[in-house]
Amino acid sequence: MDIRYSTHAADYPAYDTATLRARYLIDGVFAPGAIRMTYCHDDRMVVAGLMPVGAPLRPEGGAMFGGLGFFDRREAGIFVIAGTGRITVDGTAYDLVEADALYIGKGARDVAFESPDPADPAKFYLVSVPAHRACPTRAIRKADARTLELGTVRDANKRQLRQYLHPDVIETCQLCMGQTDLYEGSVWNTYPCHTHERRMEAYLYFGLGEDGRVFHYMGKPDETRHLVLGNEQAVISPSWSIHMGSGTRNYSFIWAMAGENQEFTDMDMVKPQDLR
Numbered sequence: 001m002d003i004r005y006s007t008h009a010a011d012y013p014a015y016d017t018a019t020l021r022a023r024y025l026i027d028g029v030f031a032p033g034a035i036r037m038t039y040c041h042d043d044r045m046v047v048a049g050l051m052p053v054g055a056p057l058r059p060e061g062g063a064m065f066g067g068l069g070f071f072d073r074r075e076a077g078i079f080v081i082a083g084t085g086r087i088t089v090d091g092t093a094y095d096l097v098e099a100d101a102l103y104i105g106k107g108a109r110d111v112a113f114e115s116p117d118p119a120d121p122a123k124f125y126l127v128s129v130p131a132h133r134a135c136p137t138r139a140i141r142k143a144d145a146r147t148l149e150l151g152t153v154r155d156a157n158k159r160q161l162r163q164y165l166h167p168d169v170i171e172t173c174q175l176c177m178g179q180t181d182l183y184e185g186s187v188w189n190t191y192p193c194h195t196h197e198r199r200m201e202a203y204l205y206f207g208l209g210e211d212g213r214v215f216h217y218m219g220k221p222d223e224t225r226h227l228v229l230g231n232e233q234a235v236i237s238p239s240w241s242i243h244m245g246s247g248t249r250n251y252s253f254i255w256a257m258a259g260e261n262q263e264f265t266d267m268d269m270v271k272p273q274d275l276r
């Protein structure tokens, strides 16, 4: 378990590149046959990659969770970013293809992740946060998501944003999650940018190819820093930080938020002329 404590907004301007990356970047999200977990103390969000090859994978609770089962006091959203996958929750199997998602509510006991086709192993991206009550476990297919078309070719930010774990789609305790795909020729995400003091957020970038990179911007709007991210790397955005990026090509990312509210539009928009 990789543990990330919260950082104060006054501290990050002094970080060098290596420290910025150690605090906010999550590398090695997917490894064949393994569960890779990062426990982030910002809103106690767990970010994990599961890539079953052969035997099914089961997220464990254990010492890090006070001896509880993983889902005893948590909910999770899981997206398939590659391959085809099956998740079995207490005897019910959900078969998922790329861009499908599953929400698992608090109280699930036996959760197994599998790749039914060994030639096409699934990459499951999981984000989990504490939950105070049980909401129903449900699959959300790509077509079920609330879809928004954003941006323009002129601004190189034409993209499709799909809200899967969102109050208009399914009920969750605090997790909001979705996927944004940039169209070919567009490279900017989340511009004009924003903060949301009431929620933290994590992004997983993928579909970048081997050499593609995203220059991800973070920090207070008047004191920005950047992290260079490669394919299938994630980044933590504390509530005080902007989170936007520009890629060397188009790409996709999964965003996940947790905190005080689930109002997607509760954002403090930053005027471009105020960025530094």
Ligand SMILES: O=C[C@H](O)[C@@H](O)CC(=O)C(=O)O
Residues within 6 Å of the ligand: 159, 161, 179, 180, 189, 190, 191, 196, 201, 243, 255, 257, 267
């Ligand atoms: O708070 C919301 C998140 O930052 C993302 O949903 C933004 C995003 O996917 C986009 O603009 O493409």
Ligand SMILES: [Zn+2]
Residues within 6 Å of the ligand: 194, 195, 196, 201, 243
């Ligand atoms: Zn945001």
